[in-house]
Amino acid sequence: MNEKERTCVLAEYGSLGEAAVIKGLLEANGIDSFISDRGANSLWPVGTSSVISVRLNILEKDLEKAKAVLAAAETAENSD
Numbered sequence: 581m582n583e584k585e586r587t588c589v590l591a592e593y594g595s596l597g598e599a600a601v602i603k604g605l606l607e608a609n610g611i612d613s614f615i616s617d618r619g620a621n622s623l624w625p626v627g628t629s630s631v632i633s634v635r636l637n638i639l640e641k642d643l644e645k646a647k648a649v650l651a652a653a654e655t656a657e658n659s660d
Contacts, residue, residue, distance in 0.1 A: 586640045587614075591650070592633035599634040602650070606638065609649045613638045 593599040606613045617634040
C-alpha cells in the first residue's frame with residue numbers, strides 16, 4: 581500500500597482468527613488489507629479477547645468492491 585493513500589475500517593471482528601479469514605478472502609479478490617487491534621487483545625486472558633474488536637482496514641478506493649465481496653460471501657454461506 582502507498583503511504584499517501586487513505587485507509588478506512590471495513591469491519592470490526594471479535595477475534596483475530598475471524599478477521600484473518602476475511603482478510604484472506606479480500607486478498608484473494610485483489611484487495612489489500614491489514615488488521616489492527618491496538619495490541620490490546622494480547623493483554624487479555626485466553627477466552628476474553630472477544631470483548632475487544634479487531635479492525636480490518638482497507639484502502640478507501642477499495643471500499644465498494646470489498647463490500648461486494650463480503651456480501652457475495654455472505655449470500656453463498658446462507659445458500660448452503
